Amino acid sequence: MVNDMTGTANEFYDYNDNLNNIDLFSAWLFGKINANCILSELSQSGCSVLIPKNQSAPSGAFNLLIMSPDDSNRIHTALNAEQRWQDKNYSATHKKIGIQFNNIENDQLLEINLLMQHFRHSGNKAIKCSLLKR
Numbered sequence: 001m002v003n004d005m006t007g008t009a010n011e012f013y014d015y016n017d018n019l020n021n022i023d024l025f026s027a028w029l030f031g032k033i034n035a036n037c038i039l040s041e042l043s044q045s046g047c048s049v050l051i052p053k054n055q056s057a058p059s060g061a062f063n064l065l066i067m068s069p070d071d072s073n074r075i076h077t078a079l080n081a082e083q084r085w086q087d088k089n090y091s092a093t094h095k096k097i098g099i100q101f102n103n104i105e106n107d108q109l110l111e112i113n114l115l116m117q118h119f120r121h122s123g124n125k126a127i128k129c130s131l132l133k134r
Helices: 009-013 021-029 106-122
Strands: 037-042 046-052 061-067 075-087 094-101 127-133
Touching: 037 106, 046 127, 075 106, 106 127
Parallel strands: none
Antiparallel strands: 037 046, 037 127, 046 094, 061 075, 061 127, 075 094
16 A cells, blocks of 8 residues: 655644544554545535545544645645435546534634635636545
């Protein structure tokens, strides 16, 4: 498995107090963070994500790691999430899932708002993301 992430272990360990830092660090260390999904729609309460058909969709609660719009090798924000729906036949190469955010705090809401502005101003330029099972 090729890992698309770069950065130091310390950057991931210190990234987000709202996430279990040990889990995030372990995921980075063992190559489980693979930003091969694409954020396709975004609101303050949730989003939709395109997932390669050969990748399984998450079940139950998971962490959505949204990469920086400017550098897909850096995490912009990490959110607690849960899948709400799935379209397995979205395209020949991808399925689409609907995601609801859980327990969003004010600083995370600000990050979501920044990403929403980026979507509007960039003409919906693709933003990569990763689904990290808890």
